Amino acid sequence: MITGEQKxxxxxxxxxxxxxxxxxxxxxxxVAICHAGGGKEAEILAxxxxxxxxxxxxxIEINHNAVERHCEPEFFQxxxxxxxxxxxxxxTACGVGVNLLSENIGDIPVFPAxxxxxxxxxxxxxxxxxxxxxxxxxxxHLTGGICPIARCSKSLLNGPCGGTNNGSCEVSPDIKxxxxxxxxxxxxxxKLDLMKEINEAKDWSxxxxxxxxxxxxxxxxxx
Amino acid sequence: MNKAVESTEExxxxxxEKPHETPEGWEPNILAFACHYCAFAAADLAxxxxxxxxxxxxIIRLPCTGKLDQIYVxxxxxxxxxxxxxxx
Ligand code: SF4
Ligand code: SF4
Numbered sequence: 001m002i003t004g005e006q007k008x009x010x011x012x013x014x015x016x017x018x019x020x021x022x023x024x025x026x027x028x029x030x031v032a033i034c035h036a037g038g039g040k041e042a043e044i045l046a047x048x049x050x051x052x053x054x055x056x057x058x059x060i061e062i063n064h065n066a067v068e069r070h071c072e073p074e075f076f077q078x079x080x081x082x083x084x085x086x087x088x089x090x091x092t093a094c095g096v097g098v099n100l101l102s103e104n105i106g107d108i109p110v111f112p113a114x115x116x117x118x119x120x121x122x123x124x125x126x127x128x129x130x131x132x133x134x135x136x137x138x139x140x141h142l143t144g145g146i147c148p149i150a151r152c153s154k155s156l157l158n159g160p161c162g163g164t165n166n167g168s169c170e171v172s173p174d175i176k177x178x179x180x181x182x183x184x185x186x187x188x189x190x191k192l193d194l195m196k197e198i199n200e201a202k203d204w205s206x207x208x209x210x211x212x213x214x215x216x217x218x219x220x221x222x223x
Numbered sequence: 224m225n226k227a228v229e230s231t232e233e234x235x236x237x238x239x240e241k242p243h244e245t246p247e248g249w250e251p252n253i254l255a256f257a258c259h260y261c262a263f264a265a266a267d268l269a270x271x272x273x274x275x276x277x278x279x280x281x282i283i284r285l286p287c288t289g290k291l292d293q294i295y296v297x298x299x300x301x302x303x304x305x306x307x308x309x310x311x
Contacts, residue, residue, distance in 0.1 A: 040294070047297040 001030040019088040026066030027093035037092025039066030070097025136206030144185030151178035251305035258311030
């Protein structure tokens, strides 16, 4: 899922303070799970902004709403007529949602209320961790299912580097060295011989944006 | 402490609201969220014992204080409540 954290309140306030009618628009999927931008967080943010506006003596109408996803138009189309009555949409969706809504809404600005971070796993409720960086050319079959692109601080394809430190990465004792994890995993899988092979340079062109693809079968059906 | 450190610490500290003048005879509006099973029952008992409390305190019964949501507290402040009291 996509993770993100709400921007500092002052930054958000500076974005909205010059508008007259603002909708705090939540997304009830990924960003709701990370307690950053679901309907609940949108409602809380709208309330805080209203109180700030009244404290500053500024008249702004601030409401909230949320839909299940901002990354597929069919979810926000039903409320489009209503959201077009605002002069600013403060979206608490991820950057994908903000981009897509901006493209669809016409001449109304859509601003981000959260900083979108990574797509991550949820090992425990309230904890998020980056395990894959979406490089477009997966090599997990060579690394025991542990991604060195996302989990090694230097994204080394052949590690570990000289800085590996008793299982930790030299960048921080809190980061596990991905290549030690890979080694341990390969040992368990009885595949240590793979560690001796040099992984050749990856085709990074597949990791560069803008990226897009179409499902071929669906394209054929459409024809 | 050297000046540079002091000033960055000052910059980091959240701005503190200036205290407002309290008008003569002003009473704060207090809202209490009380758990049905303990604090609310205690308030009930206080009533039975004919104990009185300030009329500027209003009580809302919750099935459990676990039901309290941030937005209830924020709505209370938005509607002009000065202090929220949670008991459970
Ligand atoms: S190799 Fe690429 S696609 Fe595979 S897990 Fe790592 S970042 Fe993701
Ligand atoms: S110590 Fe390990 S995780 Fe850190 S940069 Fe080196 S190989 Fe990568």
